[in-house]
Amino acid sequence: MVTNTQVIFSKVPSTFPVSGEHITINKSQFDLEAPLAEGEFIVKTLVLSVDPYMRGRMRDASIKSYAPAFILGQPMDGHSVMQVIKSNSVKTKEGDYLYGMGKFEEYTKWNDKTASEQNLVVRNDPKSNGIPVSYYVGVLGMPGLTAHYGLYAIGNIKKGETIYISAASGAVGQLAGQISKAHGLRVVGSAGSAEKVAYLKEIGFDAAFNYKTDDTDAKLTELCPNGVDVYFENVGGKMLEIVLTHMNTFGRIIGCGMISQYNLAKPEKVGNLMNIVSKRLKFEGFIIFDHPEAESQFLKDVTQMILDKKIRYQETHTKGIENTPEALLDVLTGKNFGKQVVDVANV
Amino acid sequence: MVTNTQVIFSKVPSTFPVSGEHITINKSQFDLEAPLAEGEFIVKTLVLSVDPYMRGRMRDASIKSYAPAFILGQPMDGHSVMQVIKSNSVKTKEGDYLYGMGKFEEYTKWNDKTASEQNLVVRNDPKSNGIPVSYYVGVLGMPGLTAHYGLYAIGNIKKGETIYISAASGAVGQLAGQISKAHGLRVVGSAGSAEKVAYLKEIGFDAAFNYKTDDTDAKLTELCPNGVDVYFENVGGKMLEIVLTHMNTFGRIIGCGMISQYNLAKPEKVGNLMNIVSKRLKFEGFIIFDHPEAESQFLKDVTQMILDKKIRYQETHTKGIENTPEALLDVLTGKNFGKQVVDVANV
Numbered sequence: 076m077v078t079n080t081q082v083i084f085s086k087v088p089s090t091f092p093v094s095g096e097h098i099t100i101n102k103s104q105f106d107l108e109a110p111l112a113e114g115e116f117i118v119k120t121l122v123l124s125v126d127p128y129m130r131g132r133m134r135d136a137s138i139k140s141y142a143p144a145f146i147l148g149q150p151m152d153g154h155s156v157m158q159v160i161k162s163n164s165v166k167t168k169e170g171d172y173l174y175g176m177g178k179f180e181e182y183t184k185w186n187d188k189t190a191s192e193q194n195l196v197v198r199n200d201p202k203s204n205g206i207p208v209s210y211y212v213g214v215l216g217m218p219g220l221t222a223h224y225g226l227y228a229i230g231n232i233k234k235g236e237t238i239y240i241s242a243a244s245g246a247v248g249q250l251a252g253q254i255s256k257a258h259g260l261r262v263v264g265s266a267g268s269a270e271k272v273a274y275l276k277e278i279g280f281d282a283a284f285n286y287k288t289d290d291t292d293a294k295l296t297e298l299c300p301n302g303v304d305v306y307f308e309n310v311g312g313k314m315l316e317i318v319l320t321h322m323n324t325f326g327r328i329i330g331c332g333m334i335s336q337y338n339l340a341k342p343e344k345v346g347n348l349m350n351i352v353s354k355r356l357k358f359e360g361f362i363i364f365d366h367p368e369a370e371s372q373f374l375k376d377v378t379q380m381i382l383d384k385k386i387r388y389q390e391t392h393t394k395g396i397e398n399t400p401e402a403l404l405d406v407l408t409g410k411n412f413g414k415q416v417v418d419v420a421n422v
Numbered sequence: 423m424v425t426n427t428q429v430i431f432s433k434v435p436s437t438f439p440v441s442g443e444h445i446t447i448n449k450s451q452f453d454l455e456a457p458l459a460e461g462e463f464i465v466k467t468l469v470l471s472v473d474p475y476m477r478g479r480m481r482d483a484s485i486k487s488y489a490p491a492f493i494l495g496q497p498m499d500g501h502s503v504m505q506v507i508k509s510n511s512v513k514t515k516e517g518d519y520l521y522g523m524g525k526f527e528e529y530t531k532w533n534d535k536t537a538s539e540q541n542l543v544v545r546n547d548p549k550s551n552g553i554p555v556s557y558y559v560g561v562l563g564m565p566g567l568t569a570h571y572g573l574y575a576i577g578n579i580k581k582g583e584t585i586y587i588s589a590a591s592g593a594v595g596q597l598a599g600q601i602s603k604a605h606g607l608r609v610v611g612s613a614g615s616a617e618k619v620a621y622l623k624e625i626g627f628d629a630a631f632n633y634k635t636d637d638t639d640a641k642l643t644e645l646c647p648n649g650v651d652v653y654f655e656n657v658g659g660k661m662l663e664i665v666l667t668h669m670n671t672f673g674r675i676i677g678c679g680m681i682s683q684y685n686l687a688k689p690e691k692v693g694n695l696m697n698i699v700s701k702r703l704k705f706e707g708f709i710i711f712d713h714p715e716a717e718s719q720f721l722k723d724v725t726q727m728i729l730d731k732k733i734r735y736q737e738t739h740t741k742g743i744e745n746t747p748e749a750l751l752d753v754l755t756g757k758n759f760g761k762q763v764v765d766v767a768n769v
Binding site: 131140141311315316324330331332333336342343344345346347348349350351352353354355356357358359360361362365 | 487658662663677689691699700702703704712
């Protein structure tokens, strides 16, 4: 028997979730020695990812949305890298790294069917290519794919255009900016601290500003003198309202997320929507879970960029699964810097 | 000399324009006998079109938008059918009907260059096919092309889907509904009077309601039990906010116009935008002036539907160019029924 620390969804929050109330830690026991039926295997979680979209899953299960609600009283789940420590499945062998929607607990017993439902796939690349395991839930995981797909499939980015990225130092934004720069765009971003703004300039953004201390409207006028052709929308609310007035004719708004709204009991209304008609804008939302077919090209492209040292990727590592609730809250309030991961085991 | 009655843009309005203040009537003299230089010709206006987008042209000329501002003190212009009454141009001959952006006056002298700038083209079809001349500024003119292009190029309508059309009895909406129905969609519309709602049902809408007396949210729940796949957006504001909650996953919003907002000093803000991301919606604006290439297929399709009596098209005819200001105001307040035209001459 080993202790199995679990992150439990305990209560539906109405605004910001609170650690110890809406998300709690449970210590259960896990029998590593129990015999495995055919197709069963046990994984140990190495690293897990906390992301803004999880706030949407902390809802009453009767409300439908794109990602299933977390189940009250059960461990949360999310993108993780796990290692197989015991297997009676022909699909995985001891030592394999798996990527997919793991449970937020130290040990999980899967079988081939449940593992397939959670899209667990063997991903042993980091064992040999020197890329940190945590990158596989970030720049090479769901957030990275989100940036890559959003820019190409929705944003239709073109050399010489100007892109503006909100939440630009986040898990998605920082990669979106670097891919856009490599593609020949003028890249402008905003973030919520002087440190984050300095980082954006270091990684090649043409310009960046602090939306908390600067006037967004004035800064966009100054930093995007030819207007905005593509807006990578991560924020929503007042930010969107301002950006609409800076969009160029035939501009595209990549509807990736609206983090400013997720914890409001009453989301903000947005003005200036007539710009969508008068400037012939395309505002298109997407959810990366719909596009698994886009993953292989993305992995190929971005792995190579990392190996060629053309991409930098800022992460905040929280140590210990018991600190997962705080890590998620930091993401929702913007306290983290870059991609927030939780190191569950030493790799 | 003949009297040439003109409709003059006199003052920029801040809310609803007022006849006699923002739009005025001028009587000038026109010399029909004066010799014409090479390339010059004189037209008599037969019918002119007043449309919602014209409100956007009644602005200070320093403000850029998709359609040029009207020039203070000058005749307004807009889609018209004109007849050539005298010509020294090889491109037009006496008796030809022309379609394009005519001046809102009884007589105009053009030359080949100015006529080309205003996209005047010879359109003699109504002389022989029995279709009323007024149709060529409505169902076969700019509003008809708007409906056709919006449905196919932006809405990507598919058989079996549900479309909801606001301002459905208007110049664009009534054709959009009938094309959608012919294409195999469930078609639901809203309009602002019992008479208009009855008309929508007569021309084949599966359901229709009065947005002024019915609860839009409840009606959409009742009449679109499988949700809305395509929203033909003519209205904006609160209507858009409600429709967003009825959209299906991967739905399309055809951003054609937002007439509820054009006369507000402070346009309304819109809630529920997070649906664009969570439901992966595409909200795309378009301006039909960008798509002249779409006209020939449209004219072919819709002319045939009219000749086959598969399309009905409601018009309100105002007699006399001097009543143009009231006709435009009626469009902006929804007092008109169907396509509003002004009969300038007897045809």
